[in-house]
Amino acid sequence: MNKRLLIVFLFTSSIFVRGQEISWSLQKCFDVALNNNIDIKIQQLEILRSKKNYTHPLLEMVPSVGLTANHSYNFGSTIDPNTNARVSSDIQWDNLNLNASVNLLDFSNLSTARKNKLEVELSKADKEVIEYEYKLQLLEKYFEVLYSQEQLKILKEQFKNAVYNLERIQKEVEIGSKPKSDLYDMQFNFSQEENEILISEQLYEYQKKELFQLMNDNETNTKNVILEPYFVTNSNENNIEITNNPKLNFAEINYKSSKKEVGVLRGDNLPTLSAFYGFSTFYSAPINRPDVVVDDFQTQFDNNKYHQTGLQLQIPIFTGFKHNRRIAAAKIQTERAKWQAEQEKIKINQQVELEKTQKNNYLQRNEKLKNSLDLAEKMFTTSQAKFLTGKTDAVVFSTIKNQRLNAEYEVLKNDLLFQYTSVRINLLTKNQL
Template identity: 50%
Template sequence: MNNKNFLTAAFLIFCALVSGQENPWSLTKCMEMALQNNIEIKIRQLEIIRTQKLQNSVLNRMLPVANLYGEQGYNFGSSIDPSTNGRVSSNFQNDNFYLNAKTNLIDFNAFANAKKDKINIELAKAEKEVIENEYKLQILESYYQALYTQELLKIQKEQLKQASFNLERVTKEVTIGSKPKSDLYDMQLSFSEEENRNLETEQLYGIKKTQLFQLMNVMDVATDDIVLEPYLKEITADIAENASYNPKIKFAELNYQSSLKSIGVERANNLPVLSAYYGFSTFYYKTLNQENSNSDSFQNQLADNKSQQVGMQLNVPVFNGFRNNKKIDASKIESEKSKLVIEQEKQQLDKQVALEEQNKKNYLQIQNKWIVKLQYAKASLTTTQAKFASGKIEAIVYSSVKNQFLSAEYEVLKNSLQLQYIDLKISLLRNNVL
């Protein structure tokens, strides 16, 4: 092993030792795992395959249909003799064989249905994308809820460390008599409150992570070791400025196109159909229980009794009680409904995006306030720390100022995460991508 490989291996081992048992999960990793495990998405994928299998092209619909029939019967008593077409008192066996084939040469219904089948495949794909988009939004919200709690827990752990340090210091000062015992009681109360708050946040964090991984259908991961990573990828201007691609709008548009094809299918039922057909038949008969029966052999009779028929048929609809016209009118109304659904989905998307844009604007405005507050808190902490080191203020005052600084730091961080969450949500709503 050369020096470069050795250093690389040593660095990886060092990183593994430093990270301990932590298992980092990014938003992208959660999305990918969730989409792989979601049962509803798998069902929709099978629905796409099923729809593709049901598709019939125009050529397939125009292929001839051929049927072969065979029939064997026995007649007893008075019946018609096929050879003389006269009524006789006899019993005989009769075997009939038919071969029929028919194909449509011109069939407008086949063209209309073939076009509708293609739309049905696109509809199935769009429906899958709608479910994926809604699922991504759920994962995004759950992920950031857990991420907020994770960052809050980090701040509270720092606060707890500070409270523990202050408690230890005041305990020593009370022991040597430089502080009254009442200060120790105050610090013990403060430490207890911080400890309880930290425990509640830890429990909430565990619940949020469990809810996230349950939503992802990932059950074989120890959530206690999971660490969520902030999403670092920036929203590119190309994606933000492109024409929006919302799966619900796409599904509504395809549904409208399908309704137009349905009108074409109903109209095709009023158009003529030109067909060609071919028929072949033969039969065999044999008299039963007659001593003087001179029936030819089975093979000879099949050869002698052959009959063929070839022809073309034109079927022109003339009158059907206006039933088909009613179906056309109903399809037109359904088409108008589908067209309105497109506008409805666009309006809902615009409302959602406008609301998120307003939230983003509000968070941007308050972000400056939080940053200013953090600057004040940092400056106050610097002076308070100096006073505390010189013994001019009590430890509980210093602890309070320290907690204010940590809280202000968390508010800035949380606000930044909320802005990030809104950008990602808008991107999913508009373009179905992170």
């Protein structure tokens, strides 16, 4: 392909692509991913389930009411104690019972209600942990794609110089001012840069697909997507406090829930005070005894009414060794949850300290790497002039050109790692960008 046509093609295609580009920020990736994530949707249902299991202690005082009605027949005979004679006991029997009871004081129910309320908070905290760990995965993948994207820009910018030098060498070889060996060297380097751009483009597109698959986004055309760098200030914070870490919050709520479990079990050993009310009435009539006269159904139901009301205090005396062992096991579980919360706190603090150290390291390297890049730029400019005037060959020029490219890569990598570490610190300490 004619090199001028290649340049025109590259610029034309780049203009066309830029017209279709869709910019994606890190926050936009987070929003789309969190909205599409299946694990988060499942955990949201778990939160709803936990809310349904929770009942306010006042609602526990709503009476439980039961109505029992039965119709039965008794067949056979029995001994009349007045006459000591056997008489028929074939009786038709109708009975109605209405019972209501309410627990006025039940320590076990109170502890269960408090524990169920904490279960709702625990489900919410678990959802936040899922989101938090998911965001850390997205963050890593986002900056991986961002590095490939910015690296590709550097390669394409360098490729313009390769096109220019190759055209110039071809002309100089044609007029005899340059040997063909220089042309072969430049053609070889040109071919290598073309291959490197192709490989980088393929890797870039592949990584973008991975990112959008991680977000469960199958609608967006990733070929038109460009990622926005997440710029942060070059500050060196040393006093960073952990104000909101989901894993630490979950561990603390889990510890509180374990303590409530002990309270629930202990409640079974405490007195229970309840109030009750009962109402009953019945109707009975002998079967196949026309000589016996009984009151009618309505009269018997009215006359046989019976009411009962009162208070009941139940004091457990001995609940068995098994129950005591369950309480002891719950205490051990509570102590375990306490140490787990402490361990999580230590791990997060250590993570933050390591990230702060890395951030400071990247900040310190930044100036030196930029100085190296400035020197590489000067070397390249000098080498370019020498190459055009024939004072240096293509091999030396290509070596210096690659040194400048590596220097650009190092500055890019250090800048992106600084950004990545800054965002990680924000997620670890505040769970936000």
